[in-house]
Amino acid sequence: MRQQLRLTRHRFFKPTLWKTRLIFWGGAILVGVAAALFAVLGEYGDQAYRSLFAVGPWWSLVITPAGLMLIVWLTRRFFSGAEGSGIPQTLIAIEGRGGRLLAEQLLSFRIAIGKVLLTVMGLFFGASIGREGPTVHLGAAVMYSLGRYVHLPARYLERGLIMTGGGAGIAAAFNTPIAGIVFAIEEMARSFDRRNSSMILIGVILAGMTAIYVHQDNYNYYGTSPVDIDFSWVWLGVVVCGVSGGLLGGIFSSLLIHGNRKLRPLLQRHYLLVAGACGLVIALVGLLSGGAAFGTGYIEAKQIVSCTGSDSCAVETGLMYPVYKVLATVASYLSGIPGGIFAPSLASGAGFGSDLAALFPPELASTIVILGMVGYFSGVVQTPITAFVIVMEMTDNQDLVLALMATSLIASGASKLVCRKPIYYALAENFMTARLLAQKVG
Numbered sequence: 001m002r003q004q005l006r007l008t009r010h011r012f013f014k015p016t017l018w019k020t021r022l023i024f025w026g027g028a029i030l031v032g033v034a035a036a037l038f039a040v041l042g043e044y045g046d047q048a049y050r051s052l053f054a055v056g057p058w059w060s061l062v063i064t065p066a067g068l069m070l071i072v073w074l075t076r077r078f079f080s081g082a083e084g085s086g087i088p089q090t091l092i093a094i095e096g097r098g099g100r101l102l103a104e105q106l107l108s109f110r111i112a113i114g115k116v117l118l119t120v121m122g123l124f125f126g127a128s129i130g131r132e133g134p135t136v137h138l139g140a141a142v143m144y145s146l147g148r149y150v151h152l153p154a155r156y157l158e159r160g161l162i163m164t165g166g167g168a169g170i171a172a173a174f175n176t177p178i179a180g181i182v183f184a185i186e187e188m189a190r191s192f193d194r195r196n197s198s199m200i201l202i203g204v205i206l207a208g209m210t211a212i213y214v215h216q217d218n219y220n221y222y223g224t225s226p227v228d229i230d231f232s233w234v235w236l237g238v239v240v241c242g243v244s245g246g247l248l249g250g251i252f253s254s255l256l257i258h259g260n261r262k263l264r265p266l267l268q269r270h271y272l273l274v275a276g277a278c279g280l281v282i283a284l285v286g287l288l289s290g291g292a293a294f295g296t297g298y299i300e301a302k303q304i305v306s307c308t309g310s311d312s313c314a315v316e317t318g319l320m321y322p323v324y325k326v327l328a329t330v331a332s333y334l335s336g337i338p339g340g341i342f343a344p345s346l347a348s349g350a351g352f353g354s355d356l357a358a359l360f361p362p363e364l365a366s367t368i369v370i371l372g373m374v375g376y377f378s379g380v381v382q383t384p385i386t387a388f389v390i391v392m393e394m395t396d397n398q399d400l401v402l403a404l405m406a407t408s409l410i411a412s413g414a415s416k417l418v419c420r421k422p423i424y425y426a427l428a429e430n431f432m433t434a435r436l437l438a439q440k441v442g
Contacts, residue, residue, distance in 0.1 A: 027164070034172075035168075035173055048124055050295065060126055065280045068279035070121075071338070075338060079115070079338075083336050085333075085424070086137025087166070090162060092431065097432060104148070114338070118338040126286060127279075127295075129340060130296050132343055134340050139165035140169070142165055166183070168180060236360075237356075241375035242414065245375025248379060249376045249380040249415050250379050252326055253380055267336060292324065293321075293328040296347070304351060322355065332344075350369055353370065353372020357372075374391040374407050375411040378412050387408045
């Protein structure tokens with residue numbers, strides 16, 4: 001017994017183990033700070049474009065196409081590998097596809113800096129993108145680079161660092177530590193390693209808490225939603241939002257996956273032309289929506305979640321808002337600029353739920369909005385546990401836990417009828433194929 005106690009103490013105070021712990025936890029705090037600053041820069045970029053649009057809406061027909069062309073040129077010239085969401089690149093590095101050299105290229109500090117700057121530029125030029133996927137990429141790059149800097153030896157530690165960085169990115173981006181943990185396990189850790197479990201979980205929590213501290217406000221991403229629960233109607237809402245939201249989310253994912261494949265040859269030869277055309281589509285959709293389709297969609301989603309069903313707050317997004325937002329998001333992603341789909345998908349889901357709410361009693365409007373949000377979002381990402389935990393934490397709503405969970409599970413199943421493979425794994429395959437094609441052409 002004494003010998004076992006000595007052995008436990010020896011392991012606990014082992015210098016190499018504490019070195020590893022400090023890298024995991026110190027890096028997570030750094031990710032939290034970086035994510036919080038990224039959020040501030042992203043908000044400034046979004047607000048700046050909205051201000052420009054308010055002054056002269058038609059200028060968007062010039063500013064957005066030209067801006068996207070500039071971003072794509074900078075990405076290909078200086079930050080190759082930073083394009084898109086960033087989650088596919090992180091998954092590639094975790095699974096070891098392409099070897100360590102590719103992982104080092106995709107998760108370098110240079111790529112992390114480029115990801116932040118170019119995503120902020122995208123928001124400044126009106127693209128319908130989010131910063132959550134890029135924050136995952138940023139977190140994974142920071143953690144992986146720190147591990148390389150201090151020469152952590154084992155491959156399983158590298159994988160653990162990337163998982164910690166990815167989960168920390170979600171926790172810090174949304175201020176949802178629990179969702180960050182779930183995301184790290186559900187989306188990124190198909191080969192979850194128990195040896196790192198405690199360090200990963202603590203690291204993700206530290207990142208989330210750091211982001212909240214930097215913001216100086218323990219806030220909920222979309223505020224607090226007023227919910228009235230009448231279970232005779234709620235479970236009907238669960239089925240309707242789960243099935244319809246899942247199918248629509250699957251269609252959106254299929255558009256991105258297949259659109260990315262179809263445009264691949266054209267992107268190799270005429271990437272500036274594609275970026276300009278996508279920018280023009282975004283500008284036109286933005287004009288039709290009165291500016292609501294631009295940016296992350298955070299402002300519109302917060303209005304819908306917080307105000308639906310309230311006589312004191314008018315929501316002016318309109319019935320077509322989710323359609324406009326989906327079109328702008330598809331065009332933004334296919335242009336090849338860095339930027340995520342988390343926030344735009346949540347905004348589209350909120351708009352979709354708001355439209356569905358008209359079919360239910362007025363007092364259930366906020367409930368249906370939230371169920372519509374989780375249904376569509378789960379249909380897009382096909383990670384049902386992550387989806388319902390994120391929405392639950394962001395809306396500060398524990399009363400709907402079972403309803404959110406059921407809607408998310410139904411939506412994920414419905415989405416698979418339309419889109420067989422989860423979007424980030426399919427996009428990771430697309431990314432690898434495009435990279436191999438570029439090497440052959442080069």
